[in-house]
Amino acid sequence: MRISVIGQGGREHALVRALHGNELFAWPGSDAIFELARPFPACDLAALPAVMKKMRIELCIVGPEAYLDKGLADRCRAKGIPVLGPSQKDARLETDKVFAKRFMARHRIPAAPYKIITDVEDIKAPCVLKFSRLAGGKGTCVCRTILEARRFAQKAMVEKVFGDGQLIAESLLTGRELSVICTIAEGEYHILPPARDYKPLRDGDRGPNTGGMGTVASRDLEKNSMADIEALIIRPTVAALRHYRGFLYFGLMLTPDGPQVLEYNCRMGDPEAQAMFPLIKGSLAEYFRQAAEGFINRELVRFSPGWTVCVTAAAGKYPQGIAESLFIQGLEKISGDIMIYHAGSRRAANGKWRTNGGRIIGLTAKSADLATAREHAYAALQYIQFKGMQFRTDIGKLHF
Ligand code: AMP
Numbered sequence: 407m408r409i410s411v412i413g414q415g416g417r418e419h420a421l422v423r424a425l426h427g428n429e430l431f432a433w434p435g436s437d438a439i440f441e442l443a444r445p446f447p448a449c450d451l452a453a454l455p456a457v458m459k460k461m462r463i464e465l466c467i468v469g470p471e472a473y474l475d476k477g478l479a480d481r482c483r484a485k486g487i488p489v490l491g492p493s494q495k496d497a498r499l500e501t502d503k504v505f506a507k508r509f510m511a512r513h514r515i516p517a518a519p520y521k522i523i524t525d526v527e528d529i530k531a532p533c534v535l536k537f538s539r540l541a542g543g544k545g546t547c548v549c550r551t552i553l554e555a556r557r558f559a560q561k562a563m564v565e566k567v568f569g570d571g572q573l574i575a576e577s578l579l580t581g582r583e584l585s586v587i588c589t590i591a592e593g594e595y596h597i598l599p600p601a602r603d604y605k606p607l608r609d610g611d612r613g614p615n616t617g618g619m620g621t622v623a624s625r626d627l628e629k630n631s632m633a634d635i636e637a638l639i640i641r642p643t644v645a646a647l648r649h650y651r652g653f654l655y656f657g658l659m660l661t662p663d664g665p666q667v668l669e670y671n672c673r674m675g676d677p678e679a680q681a682m683f684p685l686i687k688g689s690l691a692e693y694f695r696q697a698a699e700g701f702i703n704r705e706l707v708r709f710s711p712g713w714t715v716c717v718t719a720a721a722g723k724y725p726q727g728i729a730e731s732l733f734i735q736g737l738e739k740i741s742g743d744i745m746i747y748h749a750g751s752r753r754a755a756n757g758k759w760r761t762n763g764g765r766i767i768g769l770t771a772k773s774a775d776l777a778t779a780r781e782h783a784y785a786a787l788q789y790i791q792f793k794g795m796q797f798r799t800d801i802g803k804l805h806f
């Protein structure tokens with residue numbers, strides 16, 4: 407099958423690896439992705455659907471939300487290209503948090519109570535402040551003190567560092583987080599193996615929020631909560647989204663009062679994908695293509711038993727900054743049963759890998775049990791070195 411994968415991070419590297427054996431194309435891609443996929447002739451986002459059509463692409467999978475927000479899926483569909491990714495309108499579940507909060511209230515989907523902030527004096531701590539529009543992963547602040555809250559509100563509302571949008575304050579929920587990602591088509595859903603993402607930069611869930619410093623996935627993860635999650639959250643959400651096609655990511659908090667939605671994302675997670683895809687076997691390309699065409703065909707895939715752990719090596723300045731062109735040592739020493747996912751790297755002229763981003767490399771290990779998967783992932787991580795490298799040591803340990 408001729409498939410195009412849109413994006414350039416670790417999630418898209420995991421996608422092309424999972425779809426290996428097909429005729430793969432990528433845009434904008436990365437050096438690691440282009441080891442498995444071909445580039446399109448030079449083109450920009452506006453020209454991409456026409457180029458894909460000309461190159462007889464049979465399935466397009468969109469990774470990052472920003473392209474969905476720009477209407478890429480709508481423009482592919484208008485050209486008759488099957489695309490796994492929602493329309494710009496349906497992507498509002500992620501790209502407009504006020505829209506998402508109203509959607510949840512309307513459909514009685516459990517979530518933290520909220521209000522829209524128009525006056526900074528109305529903010530009470532503790533709370534979680536969220537900028538309503540896309541903010542490159544920096545739009546949420548868990549505020550334990552009023553000082554923290556005022557500082558974030560000042561940045562968002564007065565300095566407008568994220569651009570135009572609204573500010574929401576919601577109650578602080580406590581519990582274990584879980585990412586449940588489904589494939590959705592025309593009111594049908596298929597729940598993929600759930601994952602746990604570790605968003606704060608440092609051990610013990612301390613430090614600033616990041617895109618994700620590591621993940622665990624297993625079809626057994628939080629097994630006892632899945633029936634509630636499906637009945638209270640997934641089913642009513644999907645029933646309200648009549649023509650959605652693509653992945654839908656439910657960011658959940660398992661609170662003492664039951665599961666609650668923290669956020670919806672209209673795409674596969676990153677680095678959830680790096681832990682989930684190694685557990686999904688079968689005819690993945692055909693499964694995705696049928697979903698893009700409106701059919702969920704569960705028979706085409708199966709979920710392996712066992713656990714995966716993905717640990718991320720990030721740049722010294724991440725999440726504030728990136729690392730450019732530092733030599734990455736040790737990749738060649740990693741054994742073949744560890745999956746190496748490139749999130750932010752490039753190949754230098756001499757063939758050596760160098761850093762080129764915030765999150766640089768993700769390593770995934772798979773095993774029958776969580777402790778062994780964790781041990782193997784961290785044993786492999788010991789080989790990787792670049793100046794300033796940061797990683798967490800408690801992925802797969804904290805919250806278990
Ligand atoms: P979001 O920007 O909505 O994806 O949230 C990013 C992270 O902030 C989540 O993964 C949680 O760790 C945290 N978070 C968001 N909303 C809440 C909430 N209401 N209570 C506690 N933590 C939250």
Ligand code: GLY
Pocket residue numbers: 603617618671674675676677678
């Ligand atoms: N890992 C969090 C996300 O993909 O949004």
